[in-house]
Amino acid sequence: MNLQQIIRPNILALAPYSCARDEFKGEASVYVDANENPYNNGINRYPDPRQLKVKELLAPLKGVAVEQIFLGNGSDEAIDLVYRIFCRPGVDNVVAPAPTYGMYQVCAEVNDVEYRAVPLQAETFALDVEALAAKVDANTKVIWVCSPNNPSGNAYSQEQLISIVQRFPDQIVVVDEAYIDFSAIPSMTSQLDKFDNLIVLQTFSKAWGCAAMRLGIAMASAKIISFFNNVKYPYNVNELTQNQAIKVLNDVKRKERHVEEILSQREILRELLLTLPCVKKIYPSDANFLLVKVSDANGTYKYLQSKGIIVRNRNKVQLCENCLRITVGTPEENAELFEAMKAL
Numbered sequence: 060m061n062l063q064q065i066i067r068p069n070i071l072a073l074a075p076y077s078c079a080r081d082e083f084k085g086e087a088s089v090y091v092d093a094n095e096n097p098y099n100n101g102i103n104r105y106p107d108p109r110q111l112k113v114k115e116l117l118a119p120l121k122g123v124a125v126e127q128i129f130l131g132n133g134s135d136e137a138i139d140l141v142y143r144i145f146c147r148p149g150v151d152n153v154v155a156p157a158p159t160y161g162m163y164q165v166c167a168e169v170n171d172v173e174y175r176a177v178p179l180q181a182e183t184f185a186l187d188v189e190a191l192a193a194k195v196d197a198n199t200k201v202i203w204v205c206s207p208n209n210p211s212g213n214a215y216s217q218e219q220l221i222s223i224v225q226r227f228p229d230q231i232v233v234v235d236e237a238y239i240d241f242s243a244i245p246s247m248t249s250q251l252d253k254f255d256n257l258i259v260l261q262t263f264s265k266a267w268g269c270a271a272m273r274l275g276i277a278m279a280s281a282k283i284i285s286f287f288n289n290v291k292y293p294y295n296v297n298e299l300t301q302n303q304a305i306k307v308l309n310d311v312k313r314k315e316r317h318v319e320e321i322l323s324q325r326e327i328l329r330e331l332l333l334t335l336p337c338v339k340k341i342y343p344s345d346a347n348f349l350l351v352k353v354s355d356a357n358g359t360y361k362y363l364q365s366k367g368i369i370v371r372n373r374n375k376v377q378l379c380e381n382c383l384r385i386t387v388g389t390p391e392e393n394a395e396l397f398e399a400m401k402a403l
């Protein structure tokens with residue numbers, strides 16, 4: 060891939076903001092460079108703009124180099140940066156399957172980039188690669204693929220994802236793996252050294268149990284990541300988040316235990332819900348949620364809300380008529396949901 064051709068000219072030419080802490084490595088005795096308050100309360104200094112300690116723990120876990128990692132304020136920041144780095148407003152376009160995670164389209168609209176949605180196949184939610192290809196033209200900069208997909212829950216095979224990355228060598232293919240820890244399908248991070256048009260997104264918000272922390276991950280070639288670093292806000296990940304990330308990364312076993320528990324609860328919840336007459340179908344899930352077709356999604360949604368149970372109503376979403384997206388909760392939460400639906 061010729062990065063000179065795909066990166067926006069103004070971003071290629073950008074002289075990024077340089078903070079004093081970028082220019083100096085190591086420990087000094089006096090820091091009077093950044094107009095901070097000198098009195099130590101644990102958070103009076105600016106955080107590490109490159110989040111090196113977090114990345115040093117993350118890199119071996121993900122099998123990538125530190126230079127191949129961007130960390131942002133949730134993966135939503137990475138999604139927005141993809142537009143700002145690659146897509147010329149009012150000129151370029153992106154292609155994405157539908158239905159999928161809504162922020163790809165919102166960020167396209169914010170950045171004045173045309174969003175070309177291509178329906179997944181009805182009922183199976185399989186990718187229609189020929190239909191995707193038909194929407195790609197000379198101004199297509201990015202192809203979004205969410206796997207496992209939100210809201211359908213299915214993951215695409217690694218062979219299929221690789222074939223997409225290979226088929227569109229002049230586009231950036233972003234594979235959003237927010238839910239990958241819940242899937243048996245391996246991560247596309249193993250392909251990063253083979254394909255320089257691939258970006259893989261992951262997050263601390265799901266399996267790691269840290270949605271409030273706001274920490275998202277983009278992994279790609281070191282060259283692509285250097286553009287993320289140039290465009291991001293200098294101190295985009297705060298110190299509290301970095302410290303908490305270091306803590307959770309030192310306890311991988313905890314995450315693994317939670318994933319195991321959620322996976323077993325997912326199957327228990329599926330079996331329970333399938334016994335209910337109002338449940339018409341539950342789609343296969345590689346994620347921590349179930350897409351559940353009911354006889355009346357709007358009615359069930361309102362009823363559950365009146366009982367203090369909040370699910371996601373996907374009734375208006377393409378191919379998801381009468382569907383609710385239900386996140387797998389604790390055993391107690393799942394039981395409360397089931398009992399409420401049983402009484403409907």
Ligand SMILES: Cc1ncc(COP(=O)(O)O)c(C=O)c1O
Pocket residue numbers: 132133134135136160205209235237238261262263264270273274275
């Ligand atoms: C597919 C997908 N990607 C990204 C995100 C956002 O993740 P983050 O919390 O890291 O911004 C979500 C959130 O639900 C999601 O479903």
